[in-house]
Amino acid sequence: xxxxxxxxxxxxxxxxxxxxxxxxxxxxxxxxxxxxxxxxxxxxxxxxxxxxxxxxxxxxxxxxxxxxxxxxxxxxxxxxxxxxxxxxxxxxxxxxxxxxxxxxxxxxxxxxxxxxxxxxxxxxxxxxxxxxxxxxxxxxxxxxxxxxxxxxxxxxxxxxxxxxxxxxxx
Numbered sequence: 001x002x003x004x005x006x007x008x009x010x011x012x013x014x015x016x017x018x019x020x021x022x023x024x025x026x027x028x029x030x031x032x033x034x035x036x037x038x039x040x041x042x043x044x045x046x047x048x049x050x051x052x053x054x055x056x057x058x059x060x061x062x063x064x065x066x067x068x069x070x071x072x073x074x075x076x077x078x079x080x081x082x083x084x085x086x087x088x089x090x091x092x093x094x095x096x097x098x099x100x101x102x103x104x105x106x107x108x109x110x111x112x113x114x115x116x117x118x119x120x121x122x123x124x125x126x127x128x129x130x131x132x133x134x135x136x137x138x139x140x141x142x143x144x145x146x147x148x149x150x151x152x153x154x155x156x157x158x159x160x161x162x163x164x165x166x167x168x169x170x
Contacts, residue, residue, distance in 0.1 A: 033163055034146040035059040035096075037170045038120040044093035047119075049079035049105075052098035055148070056124055065093065077101065081109035088113065094120040099128030099138045107141040108134055122146065125164075143167040 040046065040063035048057050051072040060067040068087050073080040079097055095114055097105045107123075114121050121142030126149075128138040139145030145164040163170070 033161075034122045034124075034144050035063050035065070035094075037144050037163065037165070038094055038122060038167075040065045040093060043091060045089065045091045046094045046096055047084060047087050047092065048096045049098050051077050051079070051100065052096075052124065056096055056098050060096070066091075068092070076103060078103060078105045079110075081106055081113070084110065084113045088117050088119070092117065092119060094122060096122045096124065097142065098124040099131075101127060102131060104128050104131055104133035104138045106133060107136075107138075111141050120144075120167075124148075139164050140166065144170050 035046075036059075040060065042064035044063070044065040045068050046060045046065050047070050048060060048067045049072060050069045057067045057069075070087055071080045071083040072078060073082075078100055084095065095110060097107070097110060099105055110121065113119070121144075123139050123142040123145040125138045125145045125147050131138065139147075143166055145166070146161065147164065148161045
């Protein structure tokens with residue numbers, strides 16, 4: 001996979017960035033907690049990547065919201081920021097971004113769309129430890145970042161997770 005944006009190894013801690021101290025959660029609950037934290041409710045639509053594992057979309061259903069799948073970029077396999085805007089309608093409440101394969105999604109256009117339409121961003125950062133995008137670590141762009149740990153993930157632990165909020169209301 002080739003990245004069309006600048007992606008480099010971080011010089012400091014590999015943990016995703018957040019402006020507020022993390023909150024530990026049980027691993028499978030990290031994505032669910034992230035969706036609940038931003039206030040998803042029945043009837044809300046949430047833009048989500050087609051290329052992520054089901055655990056990225058299932059929490060949207062748990063909140064009785066409706067996932068709307070956004071196409072993957074043909075070169076990277078990650079969420080295609082150019083495909084976001086055509087899916088945004090008045091019921092759209094949030095964007096869930098999954099940084100995968102050690103590559104971050106280019107977040108500037110994602111954040112620009114979120115700000116333009118008043119949407120929240122949840123960043124799934126489990127597979128993007130130690131990288132940077134636009135000079136920042138994944139997790140620094142959204143309202144909340146989530147990281148899940150287990151024996152098959154980059155950070156081995158038994159079903160643990162973290163919420164990394166950037167919004168003081170979370």
